Amino acid sequence: MTKLTFRNAQEGDLDKIVGMLADDPLGMKRERYEKPLPESYHQAFHAISSDPNNELVVACMDNEVVGVFQMTFTPYITHQGGWRATIEGVRTSSAVRGKGVGTQMFEWAIHRAKERGCHVVQLTTDKKREDALRFYERLGFHATHEGMKLKL
Template sequence: MGTEITFRMATEDDLDRIVAMLADDMLGNKRERYEHPLPSSYLKAFKAINSDPNNELVVACDGKEVVGVQQITYTPYITHQGGWRATIEGVRTSASVRGKGVGTRMIIWAIDRAKERGCHVVQLTTDKKRTNALKFYERLGFKATHEGMKLKL
């Protein structure tokens, strides 16, 4: 790994690498379909994210190599006096850089980006089975202040 990780908005050319990282995970390998060609659903989702000014799909790069990905969604709320929140989703780093600080840099970058966008809160969820991820986010200052719930459709 080089000394400097850079961040940029993902392009369609990054999609294969992004899906590979999402699938290279204890939970992702059960729900993602990393195959060639990629299922068209990934391109459709990328285009929807890319065309929405309140969504950013961000890649972390070591030189020209994509080594991380995260999606940031900005949402206006009536609560908190009409404030905005940033939600971080789909955070993954390449196996080749895990434990080398890339994930920390990615989250700090996302927090700074949320501040630039005027957000008053940054939130995220992580599966309870990801005990290392829970500890990671807690080390970065996140607190489990709410109980999240989902309904699969």
């Protein structure tokens, strides 16, 4: 497996990012991968990139974007005022799935969370993503809480 490089996403990466988000059974139901991309993706990109507690990170193999995830760093009053890192929107290119890209992405993300002084890394994944659940468990994540959402 080629060692990946990581960087903050640039607006020019949005087409590849949205393409990866839409390239799975759940993502294709909620994303709009069309050209030009809907303006909402550009607005979200600007909101994320202007927030010092949000990072949209791409994983690159030979300068080609092959993975993406968003990290949000949140201060909490609980846990003695500790910080948490939340990882969401994780995707790898279908061309590299099963080749260790996801593992390298999470190793990098966990290191980044430590750099930012976080005491925990948390994530959510759809219960229908059984392969993802097994992957996260192999990385040491535990389902310690029951997550709930309210669609608005």
